[in-house]
Amino acid sequence: VFPSDPAFRAAFALAPDVAPLNHGSYGAVPRAVSRAQDELRGAFEADPVAFMEDLGPRLRAAASAVAPSLSLRGEEVVFVENATSGVCAVLGSHPWRPGDRVVTTNHAYGAVRLALDVTARRFGLVVDVVDVPFPLHDGGVVVDAVCRHLPGAAMLVIDAITSPTAVVFPIPDLLREARARGVPVLVDAAHAPGHLSPDESGVTADYWVGNLHKWSFAPRGTAVLTASSRWRSTLRPTVVSHGYEEGWICAFDGLGTRDPTAWLTAPVALSWRDAWGEAHLRAGNHARARVVAAMLSERWRQPIPTSTSVMGAMAIVAPPRPVGAQRAPVLHAALRRRGVQVPCTVFGGRTWIRVSAQAYVSADDVEKLASVMEDALAEIGV
Ligand SMILES: Cc1ncc(COP(=O)(O)O)c(C=O)c1O
Numbered sequence: 427v428f429p430s431d432p433a434f435r436a437a438f439a440l441a442p443d444v445a446p447l448n449h450g451s452y453g454a455v456p457r458a459v460s461r462a463q464d465e466l467r468g469a470f471e472a473d474p475v476a477f478m479e480d481l482g483p484r485l486r487a488a489a490s491a492v493a494p495s496l497s498l499r500g501e502e503v504v505f506v507e508n509a510t511s512g513v514c515a516v517l518g519s520h521p522w523r524p525g526d527r528v529v530t531t532n533h534a535y536g537a538v539r540l541a542l543d544v545t546a547r548r549f550g551l552v553v554d555v556v557d558v559p560f561p562l563h564d565g566g567v568v569v570d571a572v573c574r575h576l577p578g579a580a581m582l583v584i585d586a587i588t589s590p591t592a593v594v595f596p597i598p599d600l601l602r603e604a605r606a607r608g609v610p611v612l613v614d615a616a617h618a619p620g621h622l623s624p625d626e627s628g629v630t631a632d633y634w635v636g637n638l639h640k641w642s643f644a645p646r647g648t649a650v651l652t653a654s655s656r657w658r659s660t661l662r663p664t665v666v667s668h669g670y671e672e673g674w675i676c677a678f679d680g681l682g683t684r685d686p687t688a689w690l691t692a693p694v695a696l697s698w699r700d701a702w703g704e705a706h707l708r709a710g711n712h713a714r715a716r717v718v719a720a721m722l723s724e725r726w727r728q729p730i731p732t733s734t735s736v737m738g739a740m741a742i743v744a745p746p747r748p749v750g751a752q753r754a755p756v757l758h759a760a761l762r763r764r765g766v767q768v769p770c771t772v773f774g775g776r777t778w779i780r781v782s783a784q785a786y787v788s789a790d791d792v793e794k795l796a797s798v799m800e801d802a803l804a805e806i807g808v
Contacts, residue, residue, distance in 0.1 A: 430789065438456055440454060444762075445765060445791035446786065448782055453642075453646065455644075462694040466687040485505065485690070487500075502652050506651045508649050510537050513614055515663045517583075518545065526551045527551070528551055532558060533560070533773070539555075556572050560591050562593050565596035577607055582609050584614065585615075586618040589771070592741070592742040596736075611633070612633040613629075621640070630654070633657060634651070665682065712783075714783035718792050719742070725746075726743060731778075740780055748776055749803070757808075
């Protein structure tokens, strides 16, 4: 049993009858942060033109407010809607040469993998997928596997925290190895802000994108993209708009008409998070993930596939009996019907249960998952 804080849970609008075990996919926005965004929307609607006319400096102020939490300066970051847009901006504007080889792993996020394949077709690249084993107990295995593919590579595209397997990759070690071989690195740090420290997530990589709408409580559609000075002159968004020829900041900031209130609310979200204590939340979530993994492993008699050294705030365990990859969506639906919201991920041809141990998760929520599983499996005929 782990401690949970009802006051933290009460800060969110989460439905009381659903065990909220999937913070990782879309985050959850505290009521106070939603209120701040509502106020901004009110100001926007009061005089839409004035709001848009003032937007440039306000976006820069928001960038300057969030950058220090990533050990960056405001002029080193731009906002993008999500990790996917950031990755696509990098892949679409990097100065590729035909035949370049891009290294990634079999744990990469599906949409990013697809973006790599599409980019490869467009620029004549080769996508080189490193097989990183799972279960995984030692980050050194990731480094060894990736290093074998680095010589001569044009880029390494690597996750800070993997989506299907909830593994924290040893990004600082991978950055060091890639640098030693002159290979630029794009870190897909979708889950990192509020989950890992800036160093652990590799913000000093050639390119780095992280969502603030997952573990940092910002309204959805808020991610930060940064690049080392070497690449800023070529980095551009996928959409061409007024600022395109005026440097990377103008190109990203001045991109057509859209609702910027999520980005402008990001500083409020970070202040809300920091009032609870960012390091305190991170440490608590990690401790909770360890307990969740142990609870489910014991109840379902399954080994924990990740050691604590590669575990962040998410626990991953296999269900009590093997569930084929194709059955993951029906298992998810069966669990949801029983009041449990948890992702059934797919890796290695089988289904895994990934639990986000966000601070609003109670032991009762995890107990509910553990106990409805048999019934859910029976419903789907496993
Ligand atoms: C590793 C990884 N990359 C990219 C994404 C995509 O994030 P977004 O939907 O915010 O673009 C996710 C989402 O969970 C992810 O886990």
